[in-house]
Structure formats: structure tokens, C-alpha cells
Amino acid sequence: MTAPTERADTERADTERVDLSVVIPAYNEEERLGPTLDAVTRYLADNESRFGSWEVIVSDDGSTDGTREVAALQHPRVRLVAADRNRGKGNALRLGVAASSGGRVLVTDADLAAPIEELERLDKALSEGSAAAIGSRAVPGAEIADHQSLLRELLGRAGNLLIRATAVPGIRDTQCGFKLFDGDQARAAFADSRLDGWGIDVEVLQHLHRNGLPIAEVPVRWSHRPGSKVGPLAYPKVLADLARLRLRRLRPADVLVAVLFLALSITLYSGRFFDPDHRYLTDSLQDQNQWEWFFAVTADSVAHLRNPLFSDLQGFPDGVNLMANTAMLGVSVPFAPLTLLAGPAVSLSVCMALGLAATAVAWYWLIVKRVVRHLGAAFVGAALAAFAPPMVSHANAHPNFVILFMIPLIIDRALRLATGTRVRRDGIVLGLMAAYQVFLGEEPFLLAALGMTLFALAYAAVRPEEAKEAWRPLxxxxxIAGAVCLPLVAVPLYWQFKGPQSYHSVLHGDNAGNSPLSLLAFAERSLLFGNAGRANELALNPTEQNAFYGWPLILVAFGIVVRLWERPLVKALAFTSVTAAVLSMGPKIRIPLTEAVYPGPWALVRKLPLFESVIEGRVAMVCAPVLGILLAVFLEKVLATQRIGTVYFGLLAVALALLPILPAPLKAQQREAVPDFITSGMWKSYVGKGESLVPVPLPDPGYAEALHWQTTADLGFRLPGGYFNGPYGDNRIGIYGAAPRYTSDMLRDVRYTGKVPVIGKNWRAQAKQDFAYWKAGVLVVAPQPNDDKLREAVDALTGKSGKWTGGVWVWDLHGGS
Incomplete structure (x- = not known):
């Protein structure tokens, strides 16, 4: 940054050090500066016995009025330094403090909103060992004489709250312009500053905090002064300045890590990423159609101010409880503009790629902050946490298990709570984070909480004294976090569990746990040793390969635990990983190569609320970040040694553990084309207001291409059936898809078996009843396996032949059937 030109309008006769320097930044302060200087110089002259020798420095920020002349005519101890042009308060303070020679430096605004007499309070705090004593309007004992207008005060409080959330821990009022510093620390802090605007107050305090220097916040008397330069946009400018400052201070290595993670994510999704409208992830089964529908319906709700927690666009006429499904409002709402602009396929693709990269960056940040200092070791650990085989498996289809960037932030905030330094503030922030994570994904949040609980119990067992000190603040x-979070999520959660189309639990069968062999085997997308047949024998489907860490990684992790067993962190991580792996095997653990079956610990929790809907195999995903952290700890230790052999064999072991599970890009294929009947808008002449378009067979979790039709048509028609979680029966048990009806079941059987039952009077009567229930306007059979048999069945049910139009067969139901 080019230093501004400055000049001294009043030269000092000597360069002797003084006890106190008062720095007053000024810009066009001709009217207010004179009385302020009179008050300051008179007070200091009268109190030299307390404050010692002093000087006053007016730092002019390129004023265009008579500010400089006013300063030059004042007391002989008043000096002027001036910038060649207006740059901002930060620049003026930097110039003024640099020109100071005081053992202490007071900065105060030209309006003297905090009276100079308040210096006594700040001086007392500085004398007690603080490096800075800052005047505050927000701590007990502060007095505000003349308030600002209500609007300015509300804007100021909101702005200050946002600044506090990103500024210096524990400081409530960073922006009061009355601060006393140790002189040398002030000159160092302001010299290190880069901001020219209002944000310099926070920047300087952050400098002191980073260097471990104590800061005292002192209550002062304060009154609003007319003509204040702080306008409604001042606080947003401060936030913008702080954001720019953080970007400037990013280490090049951190930027490189983020770029590498983004490149890895895009490479993983390369089969779809560059043409999402026409490419489909093969192993997503029908989930890509479902998630694009979630993004589309959320964007539509945002655009038309509809309830984002419910829709009857599928599952018509009953509808879909979106909060009881994984609609991920935490990203689908922010991504609504992109969805409306580019379509749900593009929006989902970008969201998943960015989300996976952000998750990796968040794990890297946590590992660097809490575990290791070596950036390379942290990179390897974070890469495993975010790109481990189970994460790659879910990357096919489940954004809620890919976009997990909040989990490391929540872990860090919980660890802060355990220190007991800022319990209220950290509790509030944790509550806000938890509320947001609820709208990103409740099941991964539950699994993360389970993993954190296991770790906390293990760490408490090996470090009981630390646990004893931490449990109360934690x-x-x-x-506090619960008190903040619950009001924010109460209505959505009530809607989820008690609202329309809510359900009690989702049944996944008795075989949703992992086989012990799956922990040692290789996933389908493992680049070197992936085997789709073997992987799918050990998993529910390609999107649920929830373990598959590979025997080399498990072996290396075991060696790390044995080698570093003396470390409490390693003991806690080992317990967490082993326990999560065992829990993931489900309520019954089948011993491989034998007929032996033993009860598993999951049986103890499987029927508890929330846990009853969890696919237990997913608990093994907790192992991904745990193994990543173990690798990071091991790598840092290995790289810190001076022995070449230790480094070589340590790095070789990690390479041999990770190379077999490196992921190959996800499989993608050409997407099934949407019929011209839909894309051209022909459907509009068949579907009246309040009616539905009925694909034959109805869309379901096995085949939901009709959802793609619907999003292509900008959600212009409703669909019966669909792919979502909804209730079934009087007990409202959760099932995948709409509650079946006789006609929908029969048509589905025809598609998959190619056999048409004898359709007589009873079947036609039932079909008429079901068509009426769906408020069907038109039936549509697209080209598909056994479409000739489907046409035969629909002809018999409706009593008329279908019409070929727009690439599909249609049966117009208006006028009877």
C-alpha cells in the first residue's frame, strides 16, 4: 500500500518522549475542533500532576474546510499532521499514532462524545496491567446522556452485534472512539493495520488479541453529537473492511488448499458438472430427480411466497411434508435465485460441488486450529474426512451427507464452551449454528452429535481433571444453545412431526447395518481396487456404501493408535472410531464366514425417538473425520523428526493406506429425454385447474423420471405418486413414496412383469375411483419397458384407446372414462 503524503504544520522543538499523546482524527471539523481542543488542553494542563507531560496531535484526513487552520492556532502543544487527500478515519489514526511519542496514547473523536474527563477511568484500567483500555457504551456502568434517533440506534446495535460476532472475543463495543493504549503497543498495532476506514478500530484490537495482550473494556459517559460522521452505512462498511482484511491475511497455503479441494470436488462430479441439464449420475438411482425437485419447489415457494414446508405438486392430492423430507432449506433457499435463473439441475450440481469442497475446507480449518500446525498433515486429514469412500458414495445422491461444513464449526464452538471463557456468547453462537444445521440435515447432525458424545466420554475417562473443569461451562x-436454537426450529419441527403428511418413523428393514467385512473392503468408486459387484454385496445400494475404508487404512490406523497410545487425543479418537464402527453393524452382528449372529449395541437405541429412522450403517461415517485426524497427528509427528528413515517409511505407510481408496469420478450417463408432450407445453390443453397429470405407472422411488418432467415444465402441473417420505396406514409409518392404491399397484406390476391381469368391471370401477381421487386430467404412457402392455391395461381401464402425441400415448379423461 502506498503511504499517503503527510506534513507537520507545527514542528516540535525536540523529540523528547512525553507521558501522554492524544490523537484526534479530523475531517472537515472546523466547527467542532476548536471547542474540543480547548477542553482537552485545559484538562491536561490542569492535571499534569496525574498524567505527566503531554501532546495533542490533530491528524487531518484531507479536509477541505478550515480544520488545519483551527488546529494551527491552538495550544503550543497541539501538532498537526495531514494527509494529502481524504482516505478515511483509519488512515488518519495511523498517521497520528505514528507521529506520537507518548508512553500512553489516547485516541478520541473530534466531537468528544466521550468527555475528556473519562480518561481517568481508562488510565486506571491501563495502570492495572492492560495493554489497552477502551471506552464502552455496552458494559454495566456506562451512561448515555443523549441518545441517537431510534432508527440510527437500532442500526447501530445491529451493526455492532454483527461486528462483535466476527471481531475480538469478549469485547462488546468496538466502535466507541475513546481508547487509551500503551504507547509502544499502539504504534506497533497501528503500523500493522491496513484498513483506511472505520474498521481500523477492530483491526487494532484484533492485533492486540492475537499477540495475547490484555484489553480492558471500561464503561464511560457518552452522548450523541450532532453532525456525526458515522452514518447508517458505517457498520456495513466496517464489515466489508473486515472481510477484505481477512482475505488479505489468508496464507497462500490456505488458498491453495481451498483451490485443491474445489478442484477435487469438481473432478469427482465432472461427469455431470459441466452439463447437468443433460447428464445424470448413474448411481444416484432416482435421487437426482428427487433432489432437483426439492430445489425447484423451494425456489418456486420463495418466488411466490408460499409455505416452503409443504407442497402438493407431487403426492397429489395429499401432498408432501417437505420438512419431514430432506429438502435442505438451508441451501435450497439461498440457492433459489440460481435455481430460478439456471434451473434446478445446474443449481443442485453447483451446490453439491461447492458444498463438498466447503466441507473439506472446514475440516482443514478445524484440524489446523485444534490438532496440528503442519498444513500438509492437516490437508491429508481433511481430504480423508471429506472424500473418504462413504462420503463419495453419498456424493452420488445425498447432499445432506455431503454438505457438512457446519459440523466442524459446531465441534469447534463446543470445544470453546468447554474452556469456560465466553460461555454466553459461545452458547448463543452454537445455538444459531445448530438451528442452521437442522435446515441442512438432521440425520447427519444426529450422527455428528453421537460421535461428539463418544469422543467426550472417552476424553473425560482419560483426562478426568480436565473434564471436571469443563463440564459446568459446557x-x-x-x-443456552438449546434456548437459542429451539425457538428458531420449533415451528418447522412441529410441522415435521405433527403437520400434514407427517409420519412417525421410516422402516429400513433388519439388514441396514454394515457387515464387518465392509469396513475392510474397497468401495465401488475406489480408483485402484473398486469392485461394484463385491461392494454391492456388502451394501444396500451404491449410495449406501457407508464404510469401505479398506484394510490398508484400517491397518495403518491401528499402528498409529498403538504407536501414539500415550496421547489422550489418540485414545479418545480410537474409542470413538471403534464404537461407531460396531454400532454401524446394526442390532444383529453376523460374523463373516460363519452362521453366528450376536446382538449388537445398536439394539439398545434403535427404537428411541429419532434413532428409529436412522440407517444404522451410516454411523460408520463418523469414522471418516476420526481417521483423518489420526493421520494428521501421525504425519505431523513423522515430518517433525530428523530421521530420514522414519520420514520415508511413515509417508510410505500413509500413501499405501490412501492410494487404494482414492476415488474415481462418479459415473454419469446421458439423461433420459423429456417427451415433447411436456417440453412443448402440449400438456396444458389436457390438464385443467385443480387437476393432475398421471404418468403410467405413477412415479415412485424405483422410477421417478416424471419429477424431471415436472421441473422441466416449471412445476406447471401436479403429479400423484412420487418419490418422497410420507405416512402409510393408521399408524402413519413412514414409507418411500405415496400411499399405494389398487390401480397404481397394478400398473406398476404391469411395467415390471409385462403381464396384464384380466380387467373387468371391478377393475374399471376401481380405476375410476382412483382417477377421481387423483383428480386426473390425462393419463400418459411414455416409451419404456413393457409400454405396449401398459397401453393395453390403460385402454381396458378407460374403455378407449390412447392417442400418440408429442412422443407419448395420452388418454384424455375429460368427458368420462
Whole structure:
């Protein structure tokens, strides 16, 4: 940054150090500066016995009025330094403090909103060992004489709250312009500053905080002064300045890590990423159609101010409880503009690629902050946490298990609570984070909480003294977090569990746990040793390969635990990983190559609320970040040694553990074309207001291409059936798809078997009843396996032949059937 030109309008006769320097930044302060200087110089002259020798420096920021002349005519101890042009308060303070020679430096605004007499309070705090004493309007004992207008005050409080959330821990009022510093620390802090605007107050305090220097926040008297330069946009400017500052201070290595993670994510999704409208992830089964529908319906709700928690666009006429499904409002709402602009396929593709990269960056940040200092070791650990085989498996189809960037942030905030330094503030922030994570994904949040609980119990067992000190602030902070989170999520959660189309639990069968062999085997998308047949024998489907870490990684992890067993962190991580792996095997653990079956610990929790809907095999995903952290700890230790052999064999072991599970890009294929009947808008002449378009067979979790039709048609028609979670029966048990009806079941059987039952009077009567229930306007059979048999069945049910139009067969139901 080019330094501004400055000049001294009043030269000092000597360069002797003084006890106190008062720096007053000024820009066009001709009217207010004179009385302020009179008050300051008179007070300091009268109190030299307390404050010692002093000087006043007016730092002019390129004023265009008579500010400089006013300063030059004042007391002989008043000096002027001036910038060649207006740059901002930060620049003026930097110039003024650099010109100071005081053992202490007071900065105060030209309006003297905090009276100079308040210096006594700040001086007392500085004398007690603080490096800075800042005047505050937000701590007990502060007095505000003349308030601002209500609007300015509300804007100021909101802005200050946002600044506090990103500024210096524990400081409530960073922007009061009355601060006293140790002189040398002030000159160092302001010299290190880069901001020219209002944000310099926060920047300087952050400098002191980073260097471990104590800061005292002192209550002062304060009154609003007319003509204040702080306008409604001042706080947004501060936030913008702080954001720019953080970007400037990013280490090149951190930027490189983020770029590498983004490149890895895009490579993984390369089969779809560059043409999402026409490419489909093969192993997503029907989930890509479902998630694009979620993004489309959310964007439509945002655009038309509809309830984002419910829709009857599929599952018509009953509808879909979106909160009881994984609609991920935490990303689908922010991505609504992109969805409306480019379509749900593009929006989902970008969201998943960015989300996976952001998750990796978040794990990297946590590992660097809490575990290791070596950036390379942290990169390897974060890469495993985000790109481990189970994460890649879910990357095919489940954004809620890919976009997990909040989980490392939540872990960090919980660890802060355990220190007991800022329990209330950290509790509030944790509550806000938890509320947001609820709208990103409740099941991964539950699994993360399970993993954190296992770790906490293990760490408490090996470090009981630390646990004894931590449990009270942690418990208090969690209570505060709950008090913040619950009001924010109460209505959505009530809607989820008690609202329309809510359900009690989703049944996944008795074989949703992992085989012990799956922990040692290789996933389908493992680049070197992937075997689709073997992987699918050990998993529910390609999107649920929830373990598959490979025996080399498990072997290396075991060696790391044995080698570093003396570390409490390693003991806690080992317990967490082993326990999560065992839990993931389900309520019954089948011993491979034998007929032996033993009860698993999952049986103890499987029927508890929330846990009853969890696919237990997913608990093994907890192992991904745990193994990543173990690798990071091991790598840092290996790289810190001076022995070449240790480094070589340590790196070789990690390479041999990771190379077999490197992921190949996800499989993609050409997407099934949407019929011209839909894309051209022909459907509009068949579907009246309040009616539905009925694909034959109805869309379901096995084949939901009709959802793609619907999003292509900008959600212009409703569909019966669909792919979602909804209730079934009087007990409202959760099932995948709409509650079946006789006609929908029969048509589905025809598609998959190619056999048409004898359709007589009873079947036609039932079909008429079901068509009426769906409020069907038109039946549509697209080209598909056994479409000739489907046409035969529909002809018999309706009593008329279908019409070929727009690439599909249609049966217009208006006028009877």
C-alpha cells in the first residue's frame, strides 16, 4: 500500500518522549475542533500532576474546510499532521499514532462524545496491567446522556452485534472512539493495520488479541453529537473492511488448499458438472430427480411466497411434508435465485460441488486450529474426512451427507464452551449454528452429535481433571444453545412431526447395518481396487456404501493408535472410531464366514425417538473425520523428526493406506429425454385447474423420471405418486413414496412383469375411483419397458384407446372414462 503524503504544520522543538499523546482524527471539523481542543488542553494542563507531560496531535484526513487552520492556532502543544487527500478515519489514526511519542496514547473523536474527563477511568484500567483500555457504551456502568434517533440506534446495535460476532472475543463495543493504549503497543498495532476506514478500530484490537495482550473494556459517559460522521452505512462498511482484511491475511497455503479441494470436488462430479441439464449420475438411482425437485419447489415457494414446508405438486392430492423430507432449506433457499435463473439441475450440481469442497475446507480449518500446525498433515486429514469412500458414495445422491461444513464449526464452538471463557456468547453462537444445521440435515447432525458424545466420554475417562473443569461451562453453554436454537426450529419441527403428511418413523428393514467385512473392503468408486459387484454385496445400494475404508487404512490406523497410545487425543479418537464402527453393524452382528449372529449395541437405541429412522450403517461415517485426524497427528509427528528413515517409511505407510481408496469420478450417463408432450407445453390443453397429470405407472422411488418432467415444465402441473417420505396406514409409518392404491399397484406390476391381469368391471370401477381421487386430467404412457402392455391395461381401464402425441400415448379423461 502506498503511504499517503503527510506534513507537520507545527514542528516540535525536540523529540523528547512525553507521558501522554492524544490523537484526534479530523475531517472537515472546523466547527467542532476548536471547542474540543480547548477542553482537552485545559484538562491536561490542569492535571499534569496525574498524567505527566503531554501532546495533542490533530491528524487531518484531507479536509477541505478550515480544520488545519483551527488546529494551527491552538495550544503550543497541539501538532498537526495531514494527509494529502481524504482516505478515511483509519488512515488518519495511523498517521497520528505514528507521529506520537507518548508512553500512553489516547485516541478520541473530534466531537468528544466521550468527555475528556473519562480518561481517568481508562488510565486506571491501563495502570492495572492492560495493554489497552477502551471506552464502552455496552458494559454495566456506562451512561448515555443523549441518545441517537431510534432508527440510527437500532442500526447501530445491529451493526455492532454483527461486528462483535466476527471481531475480538469478549469485547462488546468496538466502535466507541475513546481508547487509551500503551504507547509502544499502539504504534506497533497501528503500523500493522491496513484498513483506511472505520474498521481500523477492530483491526487494532484484533492485533492486540492475537499477540495475547490484555484489553480492558471500561464503561464511560457518552452522548450523541450532532453532525456525526458515522452514518447508517458505517457498520456495513466496517464489515466489508473486515472481510477484505481477512482475505488479505489468508496464507497462500490456505488458498491453495481451498483451490485443491474445489478442484477435487469438481473432478469427482465432472461427469455431470459441466452439463447437468443433460447428464445424470448413474448411481444416484432416482435421487437426482428427487433432489432437483426439492430445489425447484423451494425456489418456486420463495418466488411466490408460499409455505416452503409443504407442497402438493407431487403426492397429489395429499401432498408432501417437505420438512419431514430432506429438502435442505438451508441451501435450497439461498440457492433459489440460481435455481430460478439456471434451473434446478445446474443449481443442485453447483451446490453439491461447492458444498463438498466447503466441507473439506472446514475440516482443514478445524484440524489446523485444534490438532496440528503442519498444513500438509492437516490437508491429508481433511481430504480423508471429506472424500473418504462413504462420503463419495453419498456424493452420488445425498447432499445432506455431503454438505457438512457446519459440523466442524459446531465441534469447534463446543470445544470453546468447554474452556469456560465466553460461555454466553459461545452458547448463543452454537445455538444459531445448530438451528442452521437442522435446515441442512438432521440425520447427519444426529450422527455428528453421537460421535461428539463418544469422543467426550472417552476424553473425560482419560483426562478426568480436565473434564471436571469443563463440564459446568459446557453444560451451561449447551443449555443456552438449546434456548437459542429451539425457538428458531420449533415451528418447522412441529410441522415435521405433527403437520400434514407427517409420519412417525421410516422402516429400513433388519439388514441396514454394515457387515464387518465392509469396513475392510474397497468401495465401488475406489480408483485402484473398486469392485461394484463385491461392494454391492456388502451394501444396500451404491449410495449406501457407508464404510469401505479398506484394510490398508484400517491397518495403518491401528499402528498409529498403538504407536501414539500415550496421547489422550489418540485414545479418545480410537474409542470413538471403534464404537461407531460396531454400532454401524446394526442390532444383529453376523460374523463373516460363519452362521453366528450376536446382538449388537445398536439394539439398545434403535427404537428411541429419532434413532428409529436412522440407517444404522451410516454411523460408520463418523469414522471418516476420526481417521483423518489420526493421520494428521501421525504425519505431523513423522515430518517433525530428523530421521530420514522414519520420514520415508511413515509417508510410505500413509500413501499405501490412501492410494487404494482414492476415488474415481462418479459415473454419469446421458439423461433420459423429456417427451415433447411436456417440453412443448402440449400438456396444458389436457390438464385443467385443480387437476393432475398421471404418468403410467405413477412415479415412485424405483422410477421417478416424471419429477424431471415436472421441473422441466416449471412445476406447471401436479403429479400423484412420487418419490418422497410420507405416512402409510393408521399408524402413519413412514414409507418411500405415496400411499399405494389398487390401480397404481397394478400398473406398476404391469411395467415390471409385462403381464396384464384380466380387467373387468371391478377393475374399471376401481380405476375410476382412483382417477377421481387423483383428480386426473390425462393419463400418459411414455416409451419404456413393457409400454405396449401398459397401453393395453390403460385402454381396458378407460374403455378407449390412447392417442400418440408429442412422443407419448395420452388418454384424455375429460368427458368420462
Amino acid at each position: 453444560g451451561k453453554g449447551l443449555l
